[in-house]
Amino acid sequence: LSDALDKDFNVSLTLDKIKNPRVSGVPEGIGIIETQTSSGAPIDRSGEVRAGVITPGKLDQVAVVSRDSTAGAVGTVDVRFTLANELPGKGLIWVTIPESFIFNRGAKTDLEDLEVKFDGIAEVGATARIVGQTVIVSRFVGHNVDMPEGTVVELALTHIKNPGVSGVPDGIVVLETQTVAGIPIDRDDNVRAKKIAPGVLTGANVEARSKSAGAAGTVDVIFTTANPVPADGEIRVTFPA
Numbered sequence: 001l002s003d004a005l006d007k008d009f010n011v012s013l014t015l016d017k018i019k020n021p022r023v024s025g026v027p028e029g030i031g032i033i034e035t036q037t038s039s040g041a042p043i044d045r046s047g048e049v050r051a052g053v054i055t056p057g058k059l060d061q062v063a064v065v066s067r068d069s070t071a072g073a074v075g076t077v078d079v080r081f082t083l084a085n086e087l088p089g090k091g092l093i094w095v096t097i098p099e100s101f102i103f104n105r106g107a108k109t110d111l112e113d114l115e116v117k118f119d120g121i122a123e124v125g126a127t128a129r130i131v132g133q134t135v136i137v138s139r140f141v142g143h144n145v146d147m148p149e150g151t152v153v154e155l156a157l158t159h160i161k162n163p164g165v166s167g168v169p170d171g172i173v174v175l176e177t178q179t180v181a182g183i184p185i186d187r188d189d190n191v192r193a194k195k196i197a198p199g200v201l202t203g204a205n206v207e208a209r210s211k212s213a214g215a216a217g218t219v220d221v222i223f224t225t226a227n228p229v230p231a232d233g234e235i236r237v238t239f240p241a
Contacts, residue, residue: 005035022085024056024184056176056187057084061152064173064191071199072164072227077101079155081175083186087147090180093137095155098171098193100163103130111135115156118147128157164227166198199226206237 005011021027031049034042060082068075079095087093093116097103103111111128116137128137135157147153163169173191178184204223208215221237229235 020054022057022185023179024054026053027051056184059084059175059177059186059188062175062188062191064175065194066160066162066196069162069194070197070226071162071166073199074159074161077157077160079153079157079175081153081188083147083149083151083153083177085149085177085185087139087151087153087177087185088179089139089145091139091147091185092178092180092182093153093155094134094174094176094178095137095157096134096174097160098169098173099133100169100171101133101193102161103133103135104159111157111159113156113158115154115158117154119152120154162196164199166196168195169193201226 031046031051033046033049035044036042062081064077064079066073066075066077077097111130114126114128114137116123116126116139123139126137126139128135130136137155171193172189173193174187174189175191176184176187176189201223206219206221208217208219210217
C-alpha cells in the first residue's frame with residue numbers, strides 16, 4: 001500500500017483475470033481475506049468467506065432441427081451445440097423438448113439407436129433414457145476422457161414424432177450438460193423448435209360426376225388424412241378460377 005488504512009476504513013478491491021469454477025452452484029471451500037504488515041505478520045483476518053452462486057455456462061452455436069419437418073412425421077431430430085465448459089468423462093446431457101413432440105411414438109421405452117458425436121467422432125456405447133419430455137444421455141461408462149470447452153456435440157435423437165399441426169410449436173427446447181451427480185455445467189433454455197410444415201394428404205382426387213362442358217352437378221372429393229382432424233376442425237377445398 002502507498003497509504004496507511006485507518007480503523008473502520010471501507011476497502012473495495014477489483015481483481016482481474018480470475019476464472020470461475022466450471023460447474024454451477026455454490027463453490028466448495030472458503031476464501032480468506034487478511035491484512036498484513038510488510039513482513040507478513042497478520043493484522044486482521046476474516047473468519048470465512050463464501051463465494052456467491054455460480055450460474056451454468058452458456059452453450060454456443062445451438063441448433064435443433066427435425067430431419068422431416070412435416071406435421072405428424074416420425075423421424076430423427078438433430079441436436080448440435082458447442083460446450084462452454086468441459087464435459088466430464090461420465091457427464092450427462094439433458095435434452096427437454098416441448099410436449100407437442102412425442103418420444104418413440106408414445107411408447108414408454110428408452111430411446112433407441114442413439115447417435116452421439118464429439119467433434120465429429122462417434123462415441124460408441126452412450127445410452128439414453130426418457131423421463132417425461134427429457135432425454136438423458138449418459139456417456140459410455142468406460143470413457144474417462146473429459147471433452148474440453150469448445151467441443152462440438154452432435155446428438156441424433158431417433159423416433160420422435162412431430163406435432164400433428166403445422167406452425168411453430170409452443171414451448172422451448174432446453175439443453176443442459178451436467179456432472180454425473182446432476183450438477184448443471186452449461187445450459188441453453190431458450191431454443192425454439194423450427195416451423196412444422198403441414199402433413200401431406202394421400203390419395204387426393206377431385207372428380208365431377210358429369211363430364212359435360214358447362215354442366216352443373218356434383219363433385220366428389222376424396223383423400224386420406226395424414227393427421228387427426230379435431231371435431232371442430234374444417235375441410236377447405238379451393239377450386240381453380
